[in-house]
Amino acid sequence: MTRWPIPQPMQTALDAARKAAQAGEVPVGAVIVKDGEIIAVAANATRVPPDPTGHAEIRAIRLAAQALDDDRLTDCDLYVTLEPCAMCAGAIAHARVARLYYGASDPKGGGVEHGARVFEQEQCMHAPEVYTGLGEAEAAELLRDFFRERR
Amino acid sequence: MTRWPIPQPMQTALDAARKAAQAGEVPVGAVIVKDGEIIAVAANATRVPPDPTGHAEIRAIRLAAQALDDDRLTDCDLYVTLEPCAMCAGAIAHARVARLYYGASDPKGGGVEHGARVFEQEQCMHAPEVYTGLGEAEAAELLRDFFRERR
Numbered sequence: 001m002t003r004w005p006i007p008q009p010m011q012t013a014l015d016a017a018r019k020a021a022q023a024g025e026v027p028v029g030a031v032i033v034k035d036g037e038i039i040a041v042a043a044n045a046t047r048v049p050p051d052p053t054g055h056a057e058i059r060a061i062r063l064a065a066q067a068l069d070d071d072r073l074t075d076c077d078l079y080v081t082l083e084p085c086a087m088c089a090g091a092i093a094h095a096r097v098a099r100l101y102y103g104a105s106d107p108k109g110g111g112v113e114h115g116a117r118v119f120e121q122e123q124c125m126h127a128p129e130v131y132t133g134l135g136e137a138e139a140a141e142l143l144r145d146f147f148r149e150r151r
Numbered sequence: 152m153t154r155w156p157i158p159q160p161m162q163t164a165l166d167a168a169r170k171a172a173q174a175g176e177v178p179v180g181a182v183i184v185k186d187g188e189i190i191a192v193a194a195n196a197t198r199v200p201p202d203p204t205g206h207a208e209i210r211a212i213r214l215a216a217q218a219l220d221d222d223r224l225t226d227c228d229l230y231v232t233l234e235p236c237a238m239c240a241g242a243i244a245h246a247r248v249a250r251l252y253y254g255a256s257d258p259k260g261g262g263v264e265h266g267a268r269v270f271e272q273e274q275c276m277h278a279p280e281v282y283t284g285l286g287e288a289e290a291a292e293l294l295r296d297f298f299r300e301r302r
Contacts, residue, residue, distance in 0.1 A: 046222050049216075050216040050220055050221050051217075051222060052212060052242060052245040052246035053204070053242045053245065054222075055245075062204055065201040065203055066200060066201065068201075071198060071205075073203070086237050086238070086262070086267055086269045086272070086274070087238050087239075087240075087241025087244075088238075088241070090237035090238025090239070090241060090267075091203060091238050093237075094204065094236075094238060095203035096203075109274050109276070110274060111267070111269075116237055116241075116262070116267035116269050117267070118262075118267050121237070121262075121265075122266065123258075123261060124237075124266070125260070
C-alpha cells in the first residue's frame with residue numbers, strides 16, 4: 001500500500017513521543033505550527049513534575065500562547081500523535097486552533113470522534129478543522145510497545 | 152427562603168473569583184481540599200500571562216498536584232464557582248478528584264450536566280461524586296456583573 005508521506009510537524013511530534021517513552025511517560029507528542037513554522041513542541045509529562053493536566057496538547061498550547069504572547073492561537077495548526085481526550089479537545093477549542101491533525105484514533109480515551117465529541121457540542125465556542133490518520137501506524141506502534149513493556 | 156450556609160472552601164473560591172474580576176479575568180474561582188485542609192486556591196487567569204488553558208480548575212489541580220507531589224488527587228474535594236467546561240471536567244477525571252462541588256450551572260459552556268457530559272462517557276476513567284448549587288447565587292451574580300460592565 002502506498003501511503004502519503006508523514007508531514008514534518010507530525011514527524012517531530014512522533015520524535016517527541018519517542019522521547020516521552022524513554023522518560024517513562026505515555027508516548028504522545030504534539031507540535032504547533034504557525035505560518036509554516038514550528039512554534040511549540042511538547043510531549044506527555046504527567047509524572048515529573050506531577051501534573052495530571054500535562055498532556056502533550058495542553059503543554060504545546062501553553063508554550064505556543066507564551067511564544068505568541070496571545071491566548072488565541074488563531075491560524076495555528078496542531079499536530080498530535082493520538083486523538084485528543086475531552087480535556088485536550090476543550091483546550092484546543094478555547095485556544096481557537098484552526099486545524100487539528102492527529103495520528104491514531106483512541107476509542108478508549110478520545111473525545112473528538114469518541115465519547116464526549118467535544119467539537120460537536122453546542123457548548124463548544126470554536127471547532128477546528130480535523131484531519132486524521134497521518135502517522136497513525138507509527139503513533140499506535142509507539143503506544144503498543146510502551147504498554148507491552150509495562151505489562 | 153432559608154438556605155444552607157456556604158461552606159468555607161466555596162467562600163474562598165468566591166473570594167478568588169472576585170479577585171479575578173478585579174484583574175479583568177472572568178470571575179471563576181476554585182479550591183482543592185484534602186483532609187479538611189485547603190491545599191490549592193486558584194482563579195481564572197487566561198490573559199496574563201496568556202494561557203488558554205488557565206481556567207481556575209486546571210490551575211488549582213496543577214497547584215494541588217505540586218503540593219502533594221502526586222499526579223493523582225485521591226481523596227481530594229474540588230470546589231469551583233461555575234460548572235466545569237469539558238476541558239476542566241476532563242482534567243478533574245484525570246486527576247482522580249473524589250468529590251466535585253460547583254456553584255452555578257453553565258448551560259452555555261458547561262461539560263458536566265451539559266453538552267460533552269464528560270463524566271457520563273465510557274472514555275472517562277474516573278468520575279467524581281458531583282454536588283451542585285452551593286454558592287450558586289453568589290457565583291452567578293459575579294459573572295453577571297462582570298459581563299454587564301463589559302458590554
